[in-house]
Amino acid sequence: MQGSHEQFEDEVSGGGALSLDRALSAVRKRLKLVAIMPVIAALIMTAVVMMMTNRYDASAIVQIDPRHKSVTNIENVLSEVKTDTTGVESEVEIIKSRPIILKVIDVLDLRNDPEFAKPPLTSRLLAKLGLGEWAPAVERTAQRPRDPIADMLKVDEPGASKPKSDEVADAFMQKLKVIRVRNTLLIDIRVSASEATKAARIANTLAEAYIKDQLDTKMQANATATALLEERIDSMRIKVSEAERKVEQWKAQHNVFDTEGQVLSEKQLTRLMEQAVTARSATAEAQAKYDQAQKLASTGDSMSAIAEVLQSNSIRVLKDQLASARRKAAELQTKYGPKHPEMLKVNAEAALAEKQITTEIGRLVASLKNDAEVAADRERQLAQNMTQLQQQQVSTKDSSTELKDLEREAATSKQLFETLLTRYKQTAETQGFQLPDVRIIEKADAPQFPASPKRKQLVLISAVGGLVLGIALAVLLELMAPGITRQDDIERVFDVAHLSSVPSAANHDGQLAPAKAVRIVVAEPASLYADAIRGARRELDMRRASAAPRIILVTSSVAGEGAEMIASNLAHNYAMTGGRPLLIDGDVRLQPLTRQLASQRQRGLLDQLVNQHPLDAAILRDGVTGLHLLPAAGPKPLQASIPETLNSTALADGLAGLKTRFDTIIISVPPLLPVIDGRILADYADQIVFVVAWQKTPRQLAKTAIKSLGLNSRKLSGIVLNDVAPEALNETRGWPRGLLGGKLGMGHDGPAHYAA
Structure with missing residues (x-):
């Protein structure tokens, strides 16, 4: 300590x-x-x-369709929506964009809807305080006075209030939630409103406005592209005409046109080359036929094998006549002799036919010769003409390079013009055939139950x-409670032992007779109170320095903490166990124990000290328990200084004498802080018991009281936590509530019988 x-x-x-x-x-x-x-x-x-107002959430779901959609096989001006993460997130932001929201506001006339046109909270508060006014969005412009000149010129005044579309749009955006459905191509358009049908209508309108905006964007892009193409085509048409005019002028100046618009020398040379090849083939063929005929004639072979002979109708007729005459001669030979007129006639016909055949073959051979000569002459003539044209072509080569450049420029311009014209016609034709890249797959239905609150x-x-x-x-x-509530509070805050937690002694009515309160251990020895007193006694006995007689001083910080009850019951407990205790009422000012236990006393502690009489003469004995009591004072008031009297050698000598008679002397003293009496009597104590009231005695107050003991604080054996609610008794020890229980038991409930 x-x-x-x-x-x-x-x-x-x-x-x-x-x-x-x-x-x-x-x-x-x-x-x-x-x-x-x-x-x-x-x-x-x-x-x-x-x-709170009900809020209904309606959800419309649109899908970005990745499939190619086209009425015609013509490429669109705008490419299709990308289906990657960036593309889908971009479409989400487009749906939430202010232009589309403003279109929905206009279509549904939400500027006149109080739910969306409600003013900001600050404006409403200022209006209620009389510091401002608020009007619906559509009325704000009308309420502001305008300059007549500005009205005539249709010019808004600087700072003039326009319909607060932004405020309505902001309110709309607070009720709108557009999210991508996980990693799909679906977009969830969720709108919150105070009415279920309104929420569904707004969600569907927003989805339709988004699709219409996409179509409008495509059509606008087509219209813009068409206008640009038309402008470009007009300029290209002029450019093509100018290029073709230059080509025609150059050809006219150099006289190189024919009916097909080509350079004459080049065309003639091409044709001559083709004719020369044909003539060369014809010459070779005619010469071969003629050479064959000459060869057959020189060898004496029959000319009838020549193709022209075989193909000649006249020779075929003559051969038929010859064959007929020979057949007829053969028939007549069996009948007539060689000199017969019929035979001679038939032979003459055969000879004539052979002669005619020979003559005809000779004519055909002469014709073959003539054909070979004519073909050779034609070949030579074509070769001469081709040589002349080649020489002419070389001479005009330099001048034709300029023509090719002009023709190439004209052809390029014409090709570009035709490409632009084709694209222009395609774009113009697809103006009314635009299809959206998204579609509504689930329209919003009016929810049956509110989403919030x-x-x-x-x-x-x-x-x-x-x-x-x-x-x-x-x-x-x-934590904020100033009082002591638990055993560990005592040990932690005061660094002293916890002797016992004593339950409240009040009965069911909250009251207890004072005479019974000071001797509960006698009246109810089986009670929790008596058990707590026994625990305190055991702790004191364990902490006594020796087996020699001792003085135990019981005190508290201030009055009302029950120190006198603890002292009395502790003394009675010592008496009931066969000891030789003495209870001294040291509160000579209020005399609480004296009034309850010895109301019929004749003298007391103060009387003996003032009159210099032995203390033994004032001691009383309880006939029931055998407890000895030294009252505080007699019934008659005494004129004496209490502090000086308590600090006298007479008290010291008297207590020393009492130790020879009693083994335990318990002194109940006044509270330490109001008066000095307790601090004086602490000088005579061997052990000090400090009593604090459960949940009542402030910690700081108790610490101040203990500090007032000075060096005597080392005599402090521990603290008794008094007046604990029975149901919280175990909790003061750190045990669960209801772990232990006890009922008040009956003992000697009669009054004390103290006598000399």
Whole structure:
């Protein structure tokens, strides 16, 4: 204990550290508070949610269609929407863009809808305070006075208020949520409104406005492209005409045109080359036929094998006549002789036919010769003409290069013109055949149940929050409580032993007769109170320095903490166990024990000290328990200085003499702080018991009282926690509530019988 009182200065007057068992104890101690907070929070939230406006969420889902869509096989001006992450997220932002939202606002006339045209909270507060006015968005411009000149010129004044489309759009955007459905090509358009049908109507209108905006964008792009192409085509038409005119002028100047518009020398040379090849083939063929005929004639072979002979109709007729004459001669030969006129006639016909055949073959051979000569002459002539044209072509080569450049430029310009013209016609034709790249796959239906407020969840959450708040308040109150509530508080804050936790001695009515209160261990020896006193006695006995007689001083910080009850019951307990205790009422000012235990006394401690009489003469004895009592004073008031009297050698000598007669002397003294009496009597004590009231005695007050003992604080054996609620008795020891129980038992409930 030495030096322990110095650290009291450093202790915090709060509740100290918080442990789990202490928190649970705080909750059990303030269970009503913890139980009522969820109810209050739930009731308040119920009232709040009943006043909240229902919000309905309607959802329309659109899909970005990656499939190519085209009425004609013509490429569109705008490419299709990309289906990668960037493309889909871009479409999400387009749906949420202000232009599309403003279109929906105009279509549904949301500027006149109070839900969307409601002014900002600051404007409403200023209007209620009389510091401003607010009008619906469509009326704000009308309420502002305008300059007549500006009206005539149709010019807005500087700073003139326009319909607050932005405010309505901002309110709209707060009720709009557009998200991509996971990693798909689906986009969820979710709108919140106070009416289910309104929410569905807005969601569907927004989806349709988005699709229409996409179509309008495509058509606008087509129209822009058509206009640009038309302008470009007009300029290209002029350029092509100019290039063709230059080509025609050059050809006219150089006289190189024919009916097909080609350079004459080049065309003639080409034709001559083709004719020369044909003539060369014809010459070779004619010469070959003629050579064959000459060869057959020189060898004496029959000329009838020549193709022209075989193909000649006249020779074929003559051969038929020759064959007929020979056949007829053969027939007549069997009948007539060679000289027969018929035979001669037939032979003459045969000879004539042979002669005619020979003549005809000769004519054909002459014709072959003539054909060969004519073909050779034609070949020579064509070769001469081709040579002349080649020479002419070389001479005009340099001048034709310029023509080729002009023709190439004209052809390029014409090709570009035709390409632009084709694209222009395609773009113009596809103007009315645009298809969107998205489609609505699920239209929004009016929801049957509101999405918010979630009343049940809010009430449940508020109840849970109230419970948490109740627990927090209980723990906070426990930490902020100035009094001592637990055994570990005593050991931590004061650094002294906890002797016992004594339950409240009040009965069911909250009152207890004072005469019974000072001797409960006698009246109810089986009670929790008596058990607590026995525990305190055991702790004191364990802490006594020796077996020699001792003086135990029982005190407290201020009055009302029950120190005199503890002292009396402790003394009675010593008496009931066969000891030789003496109870001294050291509070000579108020005399609480004297009034309850020895109302018929004749003298007391103060009388003996003032009159210099032995203390033994004033001691009384209880006939029931055998406890000896030294009253504080007699019934007659005495004129004496109490501090000086208590500090006299007479008291010291008297107590020394009493130690020879009694083994335990218990002195109940006044509180330490109001008067000095207790601090004086502490000089005579061997052990000091300090009593604090449960949840009542402030920590700092108790520390101040202990500090006032000075060096005598080392005699402090421990602290008794008094007046503990029975249901919290175990908690003061750090045990669960209800672990132990006890009922008051009956003992000697009669009055004390003290006599000399």
